[in-house]
Amino acid sequence: MTKHIFVTGGVVSSLGKGITAASLGRLLKARGYRVMMQKADPYLNVDPGTMSPFQHGEVFVTEDGYESDLDLGHYERFIDENLTRNSNFTTGAIYQDLISRERAGDFLGGTVQVIPHVTDAIKERFWRIEEQTGADVVITELGGTIGDIEGQAFVEAIRQFRKEKGAADCCIIHVSLVPYIAAAHELKSKPTQHSVRELRSMGIQPDFIVCRSDHEVDASLRAKIASFCDVESDCVFENSDCPSIYDVPRHLADQGFDVRVCERLGLEPRECHMEGWYDFTDALLEAGEKDDVTRISVVGKYTQLPDAYLSVIEALHHSGVLFGRHVDIRLVDGEALSQENVEEVLGGSDGILVPGGFGLRGIEGKVAAVHWARTKKVPYLGVCLGLQVAVCEFARSVCGMEGASSTEFAPDCAYPVIDLMPEQEGVTExxxxxxxxxxxxxxxxxxxxxxxxxxxxxxxxHRHRFEVNNAYRERLAEAGLVISGLSPDGRLVEMVELPEDVHPWFVASQAHPEFKSRPDRPAPLFREFVRAAVARHEGCDRHDVSPRSE
Structure with missing residues (x-):
């Protein structure tokens, strides 16, 4: 029988509920259990696909094409499972479905209400992922903070689900802030007490409390929290800041967190095999302590919020650890970049990466970055938009197509080397x-x-609307641009590159390979890009840069 774990958050948002949930998933999977994860988001957007990266960070894309919350990226990287559209749902998606059913007459003229209809629809999502995956354990993170008005229906649905499923097969983990008051030189448990009281007032008693803090939460304070929140003293765990998010599983395991969860759910605490994970975290720490770093500049447009490029950043770190090097990632605002200052801004970079994005802002700065990387023979990786600007730059500088651009940015340009995909014509939503x-x-x-x-x-x-215009493919190829990847029918250009006798390593992909990168298996294009960047930094041939295990 599938066990369900619900992870809620208290006091403030952005506590790291997702990392706590993913860490537990990693530990349970290391004990031989099949783990699936799910994120329930109380906002009214149907999905995060139309949300600004400045507000919500990156949009993560699943194998089956769902635009999801970035936490699903953490889940996939930690539990090493490809998730689906069933692993993320929002209030907007729930309401959209209910309203469609009401308009179709499915409720036979009855009044549609939050209880039971909305709560039943939420519970159906809990049952659905259990039935479709057959997982031993499903971990569901509830977005937002306990006490938020938009989350009340979700909390009530969890309460009902636990009653229907059976308390023995469900457990609640509450992640709460324990702030440090510098003036008093002490940690305060009162916010957590109030948060748990709010949760209990809604009919849910947490089984475990995870204390998030930038200071270690000692045993005496944890015992106090246990007493005031009516949980067992050995069910309060501390999760103070770690050097890396990948260190959190070990930090929690050292306290016996996963063992206690297994005991609570009646699961056998099988032998835990975390050797590969710990090998990665040890190597990550060792690489980070080195003074010599490989510098990679990521030229984007949402650089004020690193979470906008979260999967790109993680994929670069995965690749750096593979080669035993620390990758120093610099986020460069494409809008502030030009042909005049590109040397000043990018000089000293061992690699240039242009990630995905939409809209005109910063495009010419990205083109300038591509030109600098190509002419200075600095390793280059283009991702989605990074392929498109690379094609534009090549068309302008090598093929003599002055003003070559994408119809996304310049609909009437003389050389639309990037154009809207035919199947996207007429799409307005x-x-x-x-x-x-x-x-x-x-x-x-x-x-x-x-x-x-x-x-x-x-x-x-993939996540795009525009593609390389086939009308210019032959001309680009004749000028030396290598079309190295195509759709099986040969219609879509998927990857381009420059020959090795022209450039040491210059590759761009229309896809987003960063979404499938794992700590122990970096995305292939990211891996080889970092290898080339390390080789440039160390002044050697890239084939001489070997993984640390060899």
Whole structure:
């Protein structure tokens, strides 16, 4: 029988509920249990696809093409499972479905209400992921903070679900802030007490409390919290700041967190195999202590919020650890970059990466970054928009197509080398209408792409509306741009690159390979990009840069 774990948050948002949930998932999977994860978000957007990265960070894309909350990226990286659209739902999605059913007459003229209809729809999502995955354990994180008005229906649904499923098969973990008051030189438990009281007033008694703080929460304070919040003294755990998010599983395991959860749910606490994970975290720490770093500049447009490029940043770190090097990532605002200052801003970079994005702002700065990387022979990786600006730069500088651009930015440009995909013509709605999810790509033999993947057919996740215009493909190829990846029908350009005799490593992909990167298996293109950047930094051939395990 599937066990359910619900993770709620108290006092403030952005506490790290997702990392706590993902860490527990990692530990339970290391004990041989099949784990699936889910995020329930109380906001009214149907999905995060139309939300600004400044507000919500990156939009993570699943294999089946769902635009999801960035926490699903953490879940996938920690439990090493490809999640689906069933792993993320919002109030907006629940209401959209209910209203559609009401309009269709499904409720036979009855009054549609929050209770029971909204709560039943939420519970159906809990049952659905259990039935469709057959997981031993489903971990569901509730977004927001206990006490938020928009989250009340979700809390009530959890209360009802636990009663229906059976208390023995469900447990509640409450992650709460324990703030440090500098003037008093002490940690305060009162916010957590109030948060748990609010949760209990809604009919839910937490089984475990995880104390988030920037200071260690000692045993005496944890005992106080246990007493005031009516939980067992050995069910309050501290989760103070760690050097890396990947250290959190070990930190919690050292306190016996996963063992107590297994006991609470009646699961056998099998032997825990975390050796590979701990090897990664040890290597990450060791690399971070080195003074010598490989510098990679990420030229984007949402640089004020690093979470906008979360999966890109993580994929770079995964690759750096593979080679035993620390990757120093610099976020560069494309809007502040030009041909005049590009040397000043990017000088000293061992690699240039242009990630995905939408809209005109910062485009010319990204083109300038591509030109600098190409002419200075600095390793370059383009992701989605990074491929499109690379094609624009090549068309302008090498093919002589002055003003070459994308019709997304310049609809009337003389050379629309990037154009709207035919199936996108006439699409007016923004949400969930792009080319989304995993698509196949035929890799051309003898290319850098083939060297990276080592396979003739690969699948990567997409999120875009525009593509390389086939009307210019032959002209670009004749000028030296290598089309190294194509859709199986040969219609869509998926990857481009420059020959090794022209540039040491220059590859761009229309897809988002960062979404599938794992700590122990970096995304192939990111891995080879970082290898080339390390080689440039150390003044050696990239083939001489070997993984640390070799």
């Amino acid at each position: 923004k949400g969930a209408t792009m080319r989304l999810g995993a698509y196949p790509c035929k890799v051309v033999s003898g290319t850098l792409a083939e060297e990276a993947y080592g396979a003739p057919l690969v699948y990567e996740r």
